[in-house]
Amino acid sequence: MTGLSAGDLERLKTIAARIRRKSLVLIFNRGSGHPGGSLSCADILAVLYGGYMYVDPARPDMRGRDHFVLCKGHASMALYAALSEAGFLPDDITSLPPDHQYLQGHPDRWKTPGVEMSTGSLGQGLSVALGMALAARLDGCGGRVFALLGDGELDEGQVWEAAMAAANYRVDNLVAIVDRNGLQIMGRTGEVMETEPLSAKWSAFGWNVVEVDGNDPGAVWEALDLARSVTGRPSVLLAKTVKGKGVSFMEGRPEWHAKAISASELERALAELESREKGGGCE
Amino acid sequence: MTKTAAPRDIVGKTLIELGREYPELVVLDADVGSSTRSAEFAAAFPSRFFQMGIAEANMAGVAAGLAASGKIPVMVGFAVFVTAKAFEQVRQSVAWANLNVKIIGSHAGLTVGLDGASHQAVEDVAIMRSLPNMCVLDPADAAETESAIRAAVVHRGPVYVRVGRLKSPVIYETPPRLTPGKAVVLREGKDATIIACGIMVARALEAASLLDGDGISVGVVDMASVKPLDGDCVVDCAGRTGAIVTAENASIVGGLGSAVAEVLAEKVPVPMERIGIPDVFGTSSDPERLMERYGMTAEHVRSAVTRVMARKRAQRGRDNG
Numbered sequence: 001m002t003g004l005s006a007g008d009l010e011r012l013k014t015i016a017a018r019i020r021r022k023s024l025v026l027i028f029n030r031g032s033g034h035p036g037g038s039l040s041c042a043d044i045l046a047v048l049y050g051g052y053m054y055v056d057p058a059r060p061d062m063r064g065r066d067h068f069v070l071c072k073g074h075a076s077m078a079l080y081a082a083l084s085e086a087g088f089l090p091d092d093i094t095s096l097p098p099d100h101q102y103l104q105g106h107p108d109r110w111k112t113p114g115v116e117m118s119t120g121s122l123g124q125g126l127s128v129a130l131g132m133a134l135a136a137r138l139d140g141c142g143g144r145v146f147a148l149l150g151d152g153e154l155d156e157g158q159v160w161e162a163a164m165a166a167a168n169y170r171v172d173n174l175v176a177i178v179d180r181n182g183l184q185i186m187g188r189t190g191e192v193m194e195t196e197p198l199s200a201k202w203s204a205f206g207w208n209v210v211e212v213d214g215n216d217p218g219a220v221w222e223a224l225d226l227a228r229s230v231t232g233r234p235s236v237l238l239a240k241t242v243k244g245k246g247v248s249f250m251e252g253r254p255e256w257h258a259k260a261i262s263a264s265e266l267e268r269a270l271a272e273l274e275s276r277e278k279g280g281g282c283e
Numbered sequence: 284m285t286k287t288a289a290p291r292d293i294v295g296k297t298l299i300e301l302g303r304e305y306p307e308l309v310v311l312d313a314d315v316g317s318s319t320r321s322a323e324f325a326a327a328f329p330s331r332f333f334q335m336g337i338a339e340a341n342m343a344g345v346a347a348g349l350a351a352s353g354k355i356p357v358m359v360g361f362a363v364f365v366t367a368k369a370f371e372q373v374r375q376s377v378a379w380a381n382l383n384v385k386i387i388g389s390h391a392g393l394t395v396g397l398d399g400a401s402h403q404a405v406e407d408v409a410i411m412r413s414l415p416n417m418c419v420l421d422p423a424d425a426a427e428t429e430s431a432i433r434a435a436v437v438h439r440g441p442v443y444v445r446v447g448r449l450k451s452p453v454i455y456e457t458p459p460r461l462t463p464g465k466a467v468v469l470r471e472g473k474d475a476t477i478i479a480c481g482i483m484v485a486r487a488l489e490a491a492s493l494l495d496g497d498g499i500s501v502g503v504v505d506m507a508s509v510k511p512l513d514g515d516c517v518v519d520c521a522g523r524t525g526a527i528v529t530a531e532n533a534s535i536v537g538g539l540g541s542a543v544a545e546v547l548a549e550k551v552p553v554p555m556e557r558i559g560i561p562d563v564f565g566t567s568s569d570p571e572r573l574m575e576r577y578g579m580t581a582e583h584v585r586s587a588v589t590r591v592m593a594r595k596r597a598q599r600g601r602d603n604g
Binding site: 067069108109110116117118119120121124125126127128129130131132133134135136138139157158161162164165168169 | 353
């Protein structure tokens with residue numbers, strides 16, 4: 001059972017809804033971005049930055065802190081929204097001009113406070129996360145590393161090089177989370193490039209596999225606890241999500257992978273999200 | 284008999300020394316540690332050595348992650364694979380992320396010889412030089428290779444160090460001072476200047492001796508720091524001698540020759556000639572024979588000096604006529 005109280009859960013759901021709202025406004029403001037994959041991972045980010053990770057915006061370099069790598073760098077606006085919820089970025093982030101240096105199209109570790117790694121080119125983040133996990137182990141200071149990957153990103157061979165190496169080094173302070181929304185630019189992941197059976201693949205590579213509903217913050221929190229309890233090997237959360245989650249006309253539609261949002265679309269989307277922000281979570 | 288030493292044989296010893304001085308230094312290998320000599324570091328510091336298998340792309344990313352967490356990772360591999368195979372990883376995770384990763388590329392240029400074109404890095408200098416934030420060092424001999432690895436570790440930010448495989452003539456008895464962006468003038472001259480890097484520095488010095496016999500006074504510059512380039516030194520040499528020859532164990536497209544040409548064209552357009560791998564992939568042969576085949580011997584450097592001086596005279600004749 002999750003150690004989360006009903007109040008904690010409501011708080012995470014509210015953070016997720018706020019991440020969704022801020023992501024969409026940021027994307028609307030700049031006239032480009034990736035709404036689908038930002039919405040699908042909002043609940044995962046809400047859990048990580050809403051209390052699961054040991055991070056502190058007042059002491060961003062503190063020893064023993066946890067690390068996060070957004071391997072799917074195109075969900076940058078969702079990351080900035082989460083960092084804004086966590087206090088690394090201003091709460092009124094959506095009022096920044098769209099070309100503000102904090103709001104890079106893909107995350108840049110030198111330009112945005114709280115961003116741990118520059119990403120955007122897919123496939124590279126898990127290797128970097130592994131390096132961070134090895135460094136934390138050398139330092140013996142207990143930091144854990146969370147890497148959020150897209151499921152389309154699993155087409156990249158480097159992901160599997162990193163998966164092999166992480167198991168080889170038995171890093172149990174590394175958690176990969178696959179935002180398994182099932183869609184990529186050209187359609188369903190299985191149609192573009194078959195990556196199933198995913199669970200068997202990660203298991204065969206030596207990972208502890210946890211399957212979870214990635215749009216349920218309570219379930220994600222519990223899955224992360226489950227991952228933490230396994231020692232001697234890395235863990236992966238195969239987090240089943242809905243692309244465009246929370247906005248009915250974006251859900252499950254690949255065309256919302258990368259697309260500008262019109263003013264009327266934003267209005268409709270925010271109206272849907274507002275009811276959830278107040279009412280708690282997506283159903 | 285000229286004294287020789289293989290630059291790669293200095294790598295292990297130097298890494299061990301630096302490992303003692305810098306507790307945060309770690310080394311990564313892609314299953315070539317016995318050839319690159321990084322295995323010597325593994326024996327000395329087993330917990331700070333990471334065998335990444337034959338997977339350079341992942342190695343570059345892991346190095347970036349280690350650097351992001353405060354380590355000084357040195358990834359050592361064959362020049363062609365740590366630069367070209369892992370190029371986009373080095374581009375995003377190392378150079379753009381501006382992380383403190385050191386890349387040592389062994390078996391650079393034609394020195395790998397018989398293994399042939401697949402293993403001969405001809406373009407590594409050009410592609411590493413094209414990356415913002417990246418420093419590129421191509422040291423002249425074993426002692427300067429030690430200086431280059433030390434300079435790389437001291438420098439904050441990504442550095443690529445090229446290392447030759449073969450025994451090559453000793454130019455420096457002890458490791459010289461090597462600072463990124465600073466050239467070393469080995470010989471002054473009046474008539475022309477040879478600007479060289481890597482194993483071509485020895486050939487440049489040999490050519491200068493041959494030209495002494497012809498009554499021609501030639502300066503020789505060791506431009507181990509290909510990037511940042513010592514542009515002031517290039518301008519100074521061009522101003523004083525009015526004729527420049529570059530010599531490198533890499534493609535003349537994008538390498539030292541190109542870097543020097545960029546400075547000359549913008550600041551002091553004097554006649555110049557480039558010696559190096561002439562925009563071709565290599566082939567399997569003994570390295571010395573490859574140097575002969577691609578026009579990279581001391582004799583070829585000497586001819587290039589003669590040609591560039593003829594152009595200088597012709598130009599001055601026109602200017603005065």
